[in-house]
Amino acid sequence: MLLAEVAATSDAVAATRSRLAKRAAIADLLRRAAAGDQAAGDRAARDAAADIEIVVSYIAGTLRQRRTGLGWAALRDLPPPATDATLTVRDVDTAFAEMAALEGPGSAQARSSAAATLFGAATDREQAFLRGLVAGELRQGALDSVVVDAVAEAAGTPPDAVRRAVMMRGATGPVASAALLAEDPAATLAEFTLEVGRPVRPMLAQSAPDLAAAFEKLGPDGKTELCVDVKLDGIRIQVHRLGDDVRVVTRSLDDITERVPEIVDVVRALPADRLVLDGEALAVGPDGVPRPFQETAARSATRESTPEAELAAQLQLSPFFFDVLHADGRDLVDAPLRERLAVLDEVAAPHTVRRLLTSDADAAAEFFAGALREGQEGVVVKSLDTPYAAGRRGAGWVKVKPRQTLDLVVLAVERGSGRRQGWLSNIHLGARDPEGGFVMLGKTFKGMTDEMLKWQTERFTELRTGDDGWVVTVRPEQVVEIAFDGLQRSTRYPGGLALRFARVLRYRDDKSAAEADTIEAVRTLAGF
Numbered sequence: 001m002l003l004a005e006v007a008a009t010s011d012a013v014a015a016t017r018s019r020l021a022k023r024a025a026i027a028d029l030l031r032r033a034a035a036g037d038q039a040a041g042d043r044a045a046r047d048a049a050a051d052i053e054i055v056v057s058y059i060a061g062t063l064r065q066r067r068t069g070l071g072w073a074a075l076r077d078l079p080p081p082a083t084d085a086t087l088t089v090r091d092v093d094t095a096f097a098e099m100a101a102l103e104g105p106g107s108a109q110a111r112s113s114a115a116a117t118l119f120g121a122a123t124d125r126e127q128a129f130l131r132g133l134v135a136g137e138l139r140q141g142a143l144d145s146v147v148v149d150a151v152a153e154a155a156g157t158p159p160d161a162v163r164r165a166v167m168m169r170g171a172t173g174p175v176a177s178a179a180l181l182a183e184d185p186a187a188t189l190a191e192f193t194l195e196v197g198r199p200v201r202p203m204l205a206q207s208a209p210d211l212a213a214a215f216e217k218l219g220p221d222g223k224t225e226l227c228v229d230v231k232l233d234g235i236r237i238q239v240h241r242l243g244d245d246v247r248v249v250t251r252s253l254d255d256i257t258e259r260v261p262e263i264v265d266v267v268r269a270l271p272a273d274r275l276v277l278d279g280e281a282l283a284v285g286p287d288g289v290p291r292p293f294q295e296t297a298a299r300s301a302t303r304e305s306t307p308e309a310e311l312a313a314q315l316q317l318s319p320f321f322f323d324v325l326h327a328d329g330r331d332l333v334d335a336p337l338r339e340r341l342a343v344l345d346e347v348a349a350p351h352t353v354r355r356l357l358t359s360d361a362d363a364a365a366e367f368f369a370g371a372l373r374e375g376q377e378g379v380v381v382k383s384l385d386t387p388y389a390a391g392r393r394g395a396g397w398v399k400v401k402p403r404q405t406l407d408l409v410v411l412a413v414e415r416g417s418g419r420r421q422g423w424l425s426n427i428h429l430g431a432r433d434p435e436g437g438f439v440m441l442g443k444t445f446k447g448m449t450d451e452m453l454k455w456q457t458e459r460f461t462e463l464r465t466g467d468d469g470w471v472v473t474v475r476p477e478q479v480v481e482i483a484f485d486g487l488q489r490s491t492r493y494p495g496g497l498a499l500r501f502a503r504v505l506r507y508r509d510d511k512s513a514a515e516a517d518t519i520e521a522v523r524t525l526a527g528f
Contacts, residue, residue, distance in 0.1 A: 001033045001051045003092055003122070004085035006058050007129040013059070017435055019146060026059055026150035034154070034180040047090070052180055053173030054089040060147050060172070063133050064093060065100040069111050070134050079120035081127050092118065092130070135465065135475050143434060144514070147172055155179040157186050165192035167390035170199045170253050194331050196274050197240045199249045200390045203278070203323075205380050205397035209525075211368055214381040214398040215361045227337060227384055228356045228364045229322050231399055233293050233377040234282025235300050235510055237319065241267050241275040251510050256300050263319045272328050272347040278388075279321035279353065289375050291315065293506050322353040322380075325388055337396070338384040357384070372402055403483045404525070406431070406499075406517045407508055409438050410480055412473045413460045416453070420445075424457040424472060429482060429502065431495065431519040438476055439495040439519045447483075447503035456507070479508040479516050487526035495519050497526055 009029040013022045033051045057064045095118045099111045119127050148166055152159040157179060165175045169192050182188035194200060208214040219226050236251035237260075246264045248257045257264060263281060283291040283299060290296075299315045324344040325333050332340050344352060356367045368379050378401035386396030408429040416425035426445040430438030448456070463474035483505050490498035 001036075001055060001089050002085055003087040003089055003126050003129070005029065005032065006055055006089060007125050009059060010129060011125075014436065022146050023150045023153055026147060027153040029055060029059065030150060030154040030176065030180060048181060049177035050093075051089055052177040054093045056147055056151070056173045056176045058089065058133060060144050061133070063096055064173075065096050068096050068099045068134065069102065069107070070099060070115055075115070075119075075131050075134060078127055078131075079116050081119075081124040082121055083123070085123050085126065087118075087121050087126060091121075144172060147176075151176045151179060155182075155185040157189060161186060161189045163392075164390075165189040167201050167392075168192045168194055170201055194276065194326055194333055196242050196276055196326055197245070197247060199238055199240070199247075199253045200276075200325070201253070202236060202238060202251055203389045203397065204393040205399040206393050206395065207521075208381075208398045208400050209404070211365055211379070211381070211400050212361060214400050215364065217398055218381055218383045218396070219359060222361075223359050225357055225359045225384060226364075227341065227382040228358065228367055229380045229382065230354045230371045230374075230376050231378040231380050231401070232280040232282055232320055232353065233290055233375075234280040234296050234317075234320070237263070237279055237281045239263070239267050239275065239277045239279070239319070239321075241270070241273070241277075243273055244268060250300070252512065259300055260317055262316050266319055266351060270347055270351075274326060274328050275347060276324065276326040277319075277321045277344075277348060278323040278325065279319055279351075281317045281319050283315045284318050297509060319351050320353045321348045321351055322355070323388060324348065325390075333388045333390060335387065336385045337382055337387075340388070341384075368400065378402060404485070405481055405483050405505065406522065406525075407479050407511055407515070408441065408482050409476045409513045409516045410460065410474060410478045411438055411440060411476055412471050413456070414443075414471050415469075416445075420453065423453045424460050425453060427456070427480065427504075428471075429480070429499065430476065430516075431522050432513065432516040433519050438513075438516075440493050441495060441497065441522065442493065442499040442502055444482065444499075444502040444504060446501075447505065452504070452507075459507075477513050479511040479513060481505040481508055487522065495522070497523065 006029065009025050012025045016022060030052065033055045034048055036048050054064065095114060099114050102111050119130060122130060148162050149159050151172070152162040162175060162179065166172050169175050175189070175192060178188050179185045208217060215226065218224070238249050240247045246257065246267045247255065248260050248263055249255050260281065267275070281300065282296045285291055295315055296317065299317055321344060324340050324347060327343050327347050332343060356364065358364055371379055378399060380397055380399045383396035386394060389396070408431055410427045411430045412428040413424040414426040416423040426443050428440055428443050430440045433439050459478060460472060460474050463477060464472050465475055466473040482499065482502050484499040485501040487497050488500055489496060492498065
């Protein structure tokens with residue numbers, strides 16, 4: 001498939017706010033990708049499958065390569081655009097894969113040369129589309145959920161069947177190619193089941209302002225027994241065990257097995273040979289108190305031999321599991337939580353998250369207060385009757401924290417003055433707009449330590465897309481967790497509201513910008 005077809009569909013999707021129209025445009029594109037290039041004859045099935053997977057990624061606004069090594073500077077001075085559209089999506093994917101593989105001396109120059117060759121073969125519209133892909137700034141409103149619905153429409157299958165297959169496969173592209181090229185899409189989608197060793201998208205929790213609201217949502221009669229888990233301030237992990245083979249992945253399904261041998265050892269010692277466990281990993285001090293999140297994050301992210309990496313490597317991570325999806329041949333995804341917890345206690349004790357089963361809101365409040373005294377993040381209240389809703393914010397899980405927080409995206413950063421001279425300081429905060437882009441909600445420089453200022457100066461210099469001498473605009477990629485005291489109406493910002501007394505809690509490298517809180521969620525929280 002030609003890249004020009006994808007760029008044209010991206011334009012059509014960006015031009016409408018109608019979810020149905022977006023879905024129809026993407027479905028039409030996917031059908032054409034599945035049909036192949038008729039002028040060149042029938043394309044082999046593997047080529048059509050490759051096209052579909054690339055198209056799914058591009059129309060959702062992402063490259064298949066997590067990191068290409070291309071900075072904004074490499075995209076400033078592009079060669080003149082081509083006159084004719086000749087680039088195929090596979091040409092582009094291959095070029096970015098080759099750039100991503102470059103490393104060592106001379107790699108930066110080789111990458112810039114490869115980028116110039118690629119962009120020189122692109123038309124003006126294709127160059128703009130590719131720039132948006134590289135910078136993560138395609139504002140077209142084609143979220144993964146819209147793409148999943150488009151796959152269902154193109155394949156003529158129920159959306160729920162596609163969603164479940166995507167959850168089990170952990171990616172949309174392979175499911176799309178399988179469904180669109182199958183003689184019996186429904187039967188093909190049903191083959192995507194839980195497989196030990198292949199990560200699934202994790203279930204996520206909704207939010208409640210306080211414990212009373214969580215209990216009202218899940219047990220409004222006041223008699224329903226609920227599960228109250230301690231919410232640990234660590235990194236989300238999903239662990240797969242098949243005999244002695246253990247795999248540990250993060251919330252974003254990045255494989256960190258080699259970096260956490262102590263977790264691998266714990267799992268190998270558990271009394272089950274086939275397991276899929278969901279939980280958290282965190283560094284705990286000798287006194288049993290959790291270490292700061294940054295230390296846990298640094299330990300799990302250690303890749304290179306640097307002084308910081310060596311210090312992080314001295315920390316030991318401990319796993320704490322709160323759910324089980326599979327145990328010794330038994331799939332538990334569709335089983336109610338009460339049943340899953342019984343199995344979890346059999347296979348993962350004593351490495352489980354502390355929990356309370358109760359219908360008493362007062363007892364839950366005491367448990368919540370105890371968790372906070374221990375230095376934990378809060379609690380997650382769960383319905384005991386719900387299955388594991390992989391890949392979604394299931395209605396059966398509700399998280400409660402002692403403060404209002406939002407995960408926002410840094411849109412720009414201002415140069416510091418006074419004691420902060422020479423650092424990038426005041427950050428501009430945006431909530432995600434499901435239709436594309438981000439909506440600014442305010443600024444803050446509060447809560448930043450000197451270490452954080454140093455880190456963010458380096459980070460936002462790397463993400464810089466513009467600089468007027470005072471405000472540095474950046475690619476909207478970095479997620480930051482912000483605590484605030486409230487929301488107020490504001491005519492200063494385009495969203496019509498602003499954060500009150502916003503302060504930085506931590507930067508969230510475990511979340512992508514696509515997982516940031518939406519402007520709708522912020523408005524709901526504000527009651528607007």
